[in-house]
Structure formats: structure tokens, C-alpha cells
Amino acid sequence: MNMNAILKDKRSLFWTLQFVGWSGWAMSFYLGVIMWGSPPDNYLWYLPLIATIGMALSLILRGIYRYMWEMDLPRRIVAIAAGSYGAGLVWMACRGTIFYNMFPAQRKITERDSMSFLSYFDGAISAFWVMLVWSALYFGIKNYLQAQEDRERSLKAISMAHEAQLKMLQYQLNPHFLFNTLNAISTLVLDKNNELANIMVTRLSRFLRYTLDNDPMQKVTVAEEVTALQLYLDIEKVRFDDRLELRFDIQDEASRALMPSLLLQPLVENSIKYAIAHAINGGYISVSASIEPDTLVLQVADDGPGIDLSREIPSNGGGVGLSNCRERLNEIYNERQSFRLSTTDPHGLTITIRIPLEYSKEG
Template identity: 85%
Template sequence: MNTNTLLKDKRTLFWTLQFAGWSGWAMSFYLGVIMWGSPPQNYLWYLPLIATIGMGLSLVLRGIYRYMWEMDLPRRIVAIVAGSYGAGLVWMACRGTIFYNMFPTERKTSERGGMEFLSYFDGAISAFWVMLVWSALYFGIKNYLQAQAEKERSLKALSMAHEAQLKMLQYQLNPHFLFNTLNAISTLVLDKNNELANVMVTRLSRFLRYTLDNDPMQKVTVSEEVEALKLYLDIEKVRFDERLQLRFNIQPEASGAMMPSLLLQPLVENSIKYAIAHAINGGYISVNARVEPDTLVLEVADDGPGLDVNNGVSTNGGGVGLSNCRERLNEIYHERQSFTLGKTEPHGLTITIRIPLEYGKEVQ
């Protein structure tokens, strides 16, 4: 059983520590007796017996502590000290009774020396410290386990919120795109262009299948993202035909790098909405990917009217697609990413994304 499994199984952990702790006490006590002289015969039977009694008394303390766990700190401290002292007195009484019955010659020696009461008093103080140390370890370990459990619950809640946020951002992308595509299909059907309408339906189903099969928590390679982007653009090409010109420039070393799935689709959709749809002669959209030291750089550029940009940020928002993309990057990479807007010469908008360079499929 590994350490993580043991920490999660509190019952097994408790009994493991109980046996280890009391066995360690018995062994150290025996070694201490050997250092001061030769122990009485059958002493190795005596030590396990009193260690077992001590363990039983510690279980009584455990029940008391569990009952008063929610009490305020001063009352808990009083309960710990009083409980440890009471358990120490009972334990020492049991030890004395068993010892002097198992080793009667030791009792006679003690009585002749007049040291029986003093020996018992010293032993009771020692037993109190043993029980107090046990109590401190019990509270320390229990508090540690509770803190770890609370931390795990917090991390799990944060992870669930993180995943829900990413999924929400992804699902916001689909309605606007679906609305436009279904309108285009409806127009084609009304124009009795059924063959082209069927092509759009087929392409739409392929793209939606891809979006449903890819979790927003899952990263994909740049080449896979480009293929998904082409599925989307195949649909838009039916709508805009020659008005939509596409340019892809993907460096070979960038094609295998990892990135969040469907990250670029809302950016391209934004370009189509603002740069292509309202231009009489259409325009172009360029998708670029390159590698810089420890960084994957992604760019989406168009030759539309552009946006008012100040220090890489749009002064007038830039639409839901841009804000969703920015939020999604922040959720995944935090400060290890950048999302900047710039001008395309002579006119247009260039969106540049920088994220950590990773290779090999990983789940965020």
C-alpha cells in the first residue's frame, strides 16, 4: 500500500500508527531497562501487555476527543491535559498491579527501600507524558488530515468550476455559427439548390461531430486544430464562395505543438463577421503558427476595417469571440499567455496568441 492510499484510508492509517507507536514505546522502554541493568525474567511478556493496556486507554481518549472535537480551544486543552493525566494514572495503576504480581521479588525490594509510593508517583508522571504526547500526535495528525481533505475538496471544486467555465466558453461559440449556417441552408433550399444544401448539411454535421468529440479541457496538436478549422471554413466557403480567401502558414515544427481545442475558430468567425461579410469584394483570412523559444505563436489576420487598438487591447471590446478566447486562455495558462490585437497593413486586424510550447497530448 503506497503512502497516498494509506493517507486516504483513515481507519488503516490510525491502526497502523497505533501499532507502530505503541510497539516503538515498548521497544524503547525495553532498551532503556537493558541499559540500566538486567530486566526480570518474563519481562518481554510484561511489556506487550502494558503496551496493549496503554493502547486501550488511548482508544478511550480517542472517543472522548471525538466527542469534544467541536468545543472551543480552551476547553479542548483542558480536556486533553485532564484526559491524558487521568489515563496516565489508570495506566500506571495497571502497570504497578501487574508488575508486582508478575515480579513479587521486585515488590519486596521496593518496600524494604521505602520507595514504592515515590516510584509510583514518578511512573505516573512519566505515563502522563506518554499519554499527552499521544494526544498531541492524535490532534496534530487529525488536523493535518482534515486540512488535506479540505484542500482536496477545494482543488476539486476549483477544477470543476474551471472545467465548467471552459465548457461554457466553448458552448457560447456555437449558436451564432449555427444560426448563420442554418439560414444559409434554408436559403439554398428555397433557391432549390438542394445539392449545395446537402453539401453544407454534411459539412456541418462533420464539424459538429468534431466539436462534440473534443472536450475543451483536452489539448490537440496545431495540425488537428487546423483540420478542424478547415471543416468550419468549408461551410463558410459555401456561403461566401470566392469572396473568402484563405491563407495558411504553419511551420513544420509548430504543427505538432499542443494547444487548446477549437481556440482559433471564434477568432476566424469574428474575422468573417466583421471583415468578410460586410465587404463587397470579400477579403482574406490568414492563419499562421510558428515556434519561438519555449513559445508557440498563433496568429489570425484579416484585411477588414480592423479595430481601434491601444497597447494590444481593443478600445471598443471586439465582440464575444475575442473576449471568450481571452478568458479561456487565462483559465488554462494564467499569466503564462498573452493575447494581443494589432493592425494588419495596410488595414485589418491581426490577433496574436502566445502560449507555452508543449509537445505530446496532455489533459489540462
């Protein structure tokens, strides 16, 4: 069993630490006896026995501590000190009884010693310190594990909120897009252009399947993003026909880079809404992807009326797609991204996105 599995399994961790801790105490005690002389016969049987009794007493303390876990700090400290000292006295009494029965010669020596009571008292203090150290370790480790659990729960809650935020941002524009598309299909049906309406429904189905199959928490390659974008633009081409000109400039190296899925679709939709839909002769939308040192550069440009750069609002109003994309980038990359607006020469809007350069591990 690896360390991470042990840390997550509290029962296994407790018994592992119990065995290691009490075995370590017995070994250190034995080494201390050896330093002062040769231990009596059967001493190697005596030590495991009293260590087992100490472990049993610590289990009783564990039950008491579980009961008083929610007590206020002063009462808990008093309970720990009293419990440790009581367990130390009982442990020392058991040790003395077993020792004198296993080693009767030592008992005769002790009975002639007028300081035997003080020796027992010193032993009880020593046993108290052992139990107190055990109690401190028990509370320390338990508090640490509980803090880790609270931290994991907090991180999980943050992650879930983060994922919900990203999904909300990704799907925020879909109702508007669906409304326009279904309205266009309805118009085609009323005009009895059933073949084109069927084509549009098929393309809409393919695009929606792609959006539903892609998790906004996962990243896709630029090539996959462009494919999804073309699914979306296939639908818009039915609406605008020759009024919509598309230009793609994707570098080979950039096509393998990773980016958030469906990041560009709201930007392209924003361009169609404000640059193409209101232009009598239509216009163009260009999408490009290139590589700079450790950076993926994405651009969406159009030749529409542009925006007020001081307020970042399209001249026709709105601009939800821009804030949507900016918020999503901030959620994913924080300060490691940039989202810049500029004017397309001679007029229009150019959006430049810079994100950290990443490649799929499988690639």
C-alpha cells in the same frame, strides 16, 4: 500498500501509527531498562502486555476525543489534559499490578522502600506524559488530514469552476454560428438548391461532432486544430464562395505542438463577421503557426476594416470572439501567454498569440 493509499485510508493509517508508536515506546523503554542493568526474566513478555493496555486506553481516549471534537478550544484543552492524566493513572495502576505479580521478588524490594508511593506518583506522571503526547499526536495528525481533505475539496471545487468557465467560453459563440449556418441552409432550401443545402448540413454535422467530442480541458495538436478549423471554414465557404480566400502557413514542427482545442475558431469567425461579410469583394483570412524558443506562435489575420486598437473594438462594433479567446488563454496559462492585436498591412486585423511550447508525450 503504497504511502498515498495509506494516507487516504484513515483506518489503515490509524492502526499503522498505533502499532508503530506503541512498539516504539516499548522498545525505547526496554533499552532504557538495559542501560540501568539486566531486566528481570519474562520482561520481554511484560512490555508487550503493558503496551497493549496502553494502546487500549488510547482507543478509549480516541472515542472521547471524537465526541468532544466540536467543543471550543479551552474546553477541549481541559478535556485532553484530564483524559490523559486519568488514562495515565489507570495505565500505571495496571502496570504496577501486573509487574508485582509477574516479578514477586521486585515487589518485596518495593514494600521495604518507604518511597514506594512517590515512585508510583512519578510513574503516573510519566504515564500521563506518554498519554498526553499520544493525544497531541492524535489531534495534530487528525487536524492535518482534515486540512488536507479541505484543501483537496477546495482544489476540486476550483478545478470544476475552472472547467465550467472554459466550457462556457468555448461554447459561447456556438449559438451565433448555428444561427447563421441554419439561416444559410434555410435560404438554400428556399432557393431549391437542395444539393448544396445537404452538403452544408453534412459539414455542419461533422463540425458539431468534433466540438462535442473535444473536451476544452484537453489540448490538441496544431494539425488537429487546423483540421477542425477547416471543418468550420468548409461551411463558411458555402456561404461566401469566392468571396472568402483562405491562407494557411503551418510549420511542420509547429503542427505537432499542443494548443487548447477550438481556440482559433472564434477568431476566424470574428474575421468572417467583421472583415468578410461586410466587404463587397470579400477578403482573405490567413492562419499561421510557427515556433520561437520555447514558444508556440499562432496568428490569425484578415484584410478587413480593422479595429480601434486603443479600445480593441472592431470598427463595425462587437468583438466577443476576441474577449472570449483572451479570457480562455488567461484561464489556461495565466501570465505565461500573450494576446496581441495589430494592424495588417495595409489594413485589417492581425491577432498574435504566444503560448508555452508543449508536445504530446505520446509523440
